[in-house]
Amino acid sequence: MDFNDSPAEAAYREKARAWLEEAAAAHRAEHGEPKPNTPEHMAAAKAWQARKAAAGYACITWPAAVGGGGGTPIESVIFGQEEGKAGVAYGYFTIGLGMCVPTVMAFSDTDTKKRFVSPAVKGEEIWCQLFSEPAGGSDVAALRTRAVKDGDDWVINGQKVWTTGAHYSDFGILLTRTDPDVPKHKGLTMFWIDMRDPAVECRPIHQMSGGREFNEVYFSDLRVKDSQRLGEVGQGWQVALVTLMNERLAVGGSAGPNYREVMELARALPGEDGPALSNDAFREKLADWFVASQGLKFTRFRTMTALSRSQTPGPESSIGKIISANQLQDLANTAVEMQGEYGILSGPEAAAGAAFQQSLMWAPGLRIAGGTDEILKNIIAERVLGLPGDVRVDKDVPFKDMPTGR
Structure with a gap:
């Protein structure tokens, strides 16, 4: 694995970073910081998507003829990293552009593609x-x-x-x-x-x-x-398999607090014998989270290296999703318990702006989205480790004859 940008990739990263710095400032000046799940937030998201499309940074790997950037997968990864750092990424278009529209592009006729692909790239339709x-x-x-x-x-x-x-x-x-x-x-x-x-x-x-x-x-x-x-x-x-594979790649990571943030919380919270950070059981958990996060980091580096070499990544996204979703749930639960009676707070007065409380309630959904833990473990077992597949007694049974539980 090569963990460093090639000269061409480093130049692209610098170019993307410079564009993002200027574009993000202009976007915030025009739209401010609207509250999520409001009409103003949706309008800001569509405006940002249109701005990216006009500059060739929306759907970077798609052909320029349909509004994409005509770039490479590794350029798309690099831009995504820098866009996240710039704090202007919106989630409204992830499913459409990451899962649905690629399926339309692969299986529809020319007229359908002409009608839908470009408006989706520009953020006009979701x-x-x-x-x-x-x-x-x-x-x-x-x-x-x-x-x-x-x-x-x-x-x-x-x-x-x-x-x-x-x-x-x-x-x-x-x-x-x-x-x-x-x-x-x-x-x-x-x-x-x-x-x-x-x-x-x-x-x-x-x-x-x-x-x-x-x-x-x-x-x-x-x-x-x-x-x-x-x-x-x-x-x-x-x-559907085309859509599902794109979905598992899209939800392979999980947003939310990481081990560094819970460590900072533990430094500030009092425990029985000093800061909670001095508790041996907590420190053992912290070490586990650190090791898992490093494993995830290097697994993602493997994916990035494959993309950089114009190769197709393997099933690493299944590994990443299982680890990151479960870790987020465990980390958030521990952080909330550490806060004692204050763990019930969920507003801005809560520690870390209630980020741990929100993650605790959101993380279980991540363990279902894009394939449950059990489904993804089967994928890893069968397709990565080469283990025998599960017994599937309904494989050759007509659907109408399957038991319904009634």
């Missing part, structure tokens, strides 16, 4: 991903949302859940069941849909963190054209 269902759990292929052919159209009925950003999205990619007479992985078909259609109902879910990023989405006789189909009829699982 996409969501409609996969998970209440009865499916972690098994995406167990979905029950039905699409029935009716002339040149398809009529869709069913429900999705935990759909991030559905309530503010313009379009979405939707995985449906079109043939219940074949095994569950073979009877699926993917479509793109208009989220503003009256037959689509979004119900935001009030999370314990106070946020409402996730949604239940209902489809009641939603009629879509066959031209909205992505891929062949019955080949939706193959289409």
